[in-house]
Amino acid sequence: MIKDNNKKIWLCLAHMSEAGEEMKFIKEAFDSNWVVPLGPNVNGFEKDLEEFVNKTDKGGTPGKRVIALSAGTAAIHLALVALGVEAGDEVICQSFTFAASANPVVYQGATPVFVDSESGTWNMDPNLLEDAIKDRIAKGKKPKAIIPVYLYGMPAYVDEIMEIANHYEIPVLEDAAEGFGSRYRGQVVGTFGDYGVMSFNGNKMITTSGGGALICPDEEAAKRILFYATQAREPLPYYQHEHIGYNYRMSNICAGIGRGQMTIANDHIAHHVHVKDVYQKAFADIDGIDLHVAPEDYMEPNYWLNTITVDPDKFGMDYDQLRLILDAANIESRPLWKPMHMQPVYKDAPAYVNGVSEELFKKGLCLPSGPMVTDDDLVYIIDTIKKAKK
Numbered sequence: 001m002i003k004d005n006n007k008k009i010w011l012c013l014a015h016m017s018e019a020g021e022e023m024k025f026i027k028e029a030f031d032s033n034w035v036v037p038l039g040p041n042v043n044g045f046e047k048d049l050e051e052f053v054n055k056t057d058k059g060g061t062p063g064k065r066v067i068a069l070s071a072g073t074a075a076i077h078l079a080l081v082a083l084g085v086e087a088g089d090e091v092i093c094q095s096f097t098f099a100a101s102a103n104p105v106v107y108q109g110a111t112p113v114f115v116d117s118e119s120g121t122w123n124m125d126p127n128l129l130e131d132a133i134k135d136r137i138a139k140g141k142k143p144k145a146i147i148p149v150y151l152y153g154m155p156a157y158v159d160e161i162m163e164i165a166n167h168y169e170i171p172v173l174e175d176a177a178e179g180f181g182s183r184y185r186g187q188v189v190g191t192f193g194d195y196g197v198m199s200f201n202g203n204k205m206i207t208t209s210g211g212g213a214l215i216c217p218d219e220e221a222a223k224r225i226l227f228y229a230t231q232a233r234e235p236l237p238y239y240q241h242e243h244i245g246y247n248y249r250m251s252n253i254c255a256g257i258g259r260g261q262m263t264i265a266n267d268h269i270a271h272h273v274h275v276k277d278v279y280q281k282a283f284a285d286i287d288g289i290d291l292h293v294a295p296e297d298y299m300e301p302n303y304w305l306n307t308i309t310v311d312p313d314k315f316g317m318d319y320d321q322l323r324l325i326l327d328a329a330n331i332e333s334r335p336l337w338k339p340m341h342m343q344p345v346y347k348d349a350p351a352y353v354n355g356v357s358e359e360l361f362k363k364g365l366c367l368p369s370g371p372m373v374t375d376d377d378l379v380y381i382i383d384t385i386k387k388a389k390k
């Protein structure tokens with residue numbers, strides 16, 4: 001198939017509602033002069049998010065509160081502050097992730113201890129997690145928190161991770177920045193641990209242009225997060241500060257985009273799952289291309305970015321040669337995240353590795369998956385991959 005225009009097919013572009021709901025909420029903010037980092041859109045967006053994360057497929061509710069923030073990275077940082085992570089502490093973090101999962105540990109003067117992934121979900125390996133905890137305790141420091149990540153929207157082995165965390169009494173901060181709306185046993189990820197992180201960056205499942213949120217265990221924790229997110233002002237008529245605070249609140253304009261996006265959030269997820277179905281059918285016939293899908297039926301990923309691994313022996317070229325062919329055909333693809341324990345900036349951090357993420361980094365690619373990717377685009381992408389095979 002020949003592509004009929006010269007447009008680039010991107011991994012995941014922002015996509016606004018057909019009805020223009022985002023502009024409606026932004027206009028309301030302008031008309032009422034709520035052009036500040038608080039207001040009706042911030043409150044409304046938090047309410048929408050709370051409804052979304054507390055809805056389970058099996059009845060009951062996790063009963064979480066949500067605080068809207070300026071970024072997912074800010075959400076991770078504030079959760080670490082709330083969990084009492086301080087200079088000299090250690091925090092266990094999944095190695096196979098984007099740097100934002102680990103960087104806030106360093107903002108606190110603490111050290112990230114990286115744990116590798118297992119090959120089913122590509123997320124934190126529970127066995128290695130336990131080895132790491134035991135070893136850190138034996139070396140004299142019990143980790144202050146555990147940060148598992150739902151990479152590309154794939155749930156982790158949550159039960160196993162939570163069991164270990166509970167056994168050693170270490171809080172869990174779920175990095176669900178890529179896992180908006182992914183479910184594990186019918187419950188939205190980010191609601192299992194003490195805190196859960198959401199990101200609304202421009203390339204995420206829904207966007208506020210830039211933004212994030214922290215899923216909090218209860219009202220008291222939410223109030224504490226709000227306090228730290230708004231410069232830690234004591235409740236006095238003048239400005240009194242007894243703690244170091246941050247300017248991490250979400251703007252009422254960005255929250256307006258978020259409220260509009262919530263009207264189409266489920267459509268976005270359905271689209272990503274549809275893209276996965278199309279890839280899955282097509283790649284079943286291409287030797288050497290493996291699509292990463294949920295290893296268990298109780299895991300429902302949002303398939304934020306659909307990812308493949310390329311076997312050069314079977315496909316006739318490696319993932320990077322394929323990436324260049326896709327690029328020449330105006331199709332964006334991207335290597336999988338380079339594990340944190342391989343990053344120069346983290347070369348001295350302790351790491352418990354098993355080879356899984358290093359292997360994936362050497363053979364994986366993310367493919368276009370967002371709401372702007374049409375069925376015609378998918379035909380063209382698949383056709384390009386088929387033609388590349390040697």
Ligand SMILES: Cc1ncc(COP(=O)(O)O)c(C=O)c1O
Nearest residue numbers: 071072073098100101177199201
């Ligand atoms: C796994 C992961 N964690 C954290 C973040 C940080 O989110 P933000 O960009 O909203 O700060 C991102 C995305 O950017 C991410 O992919």
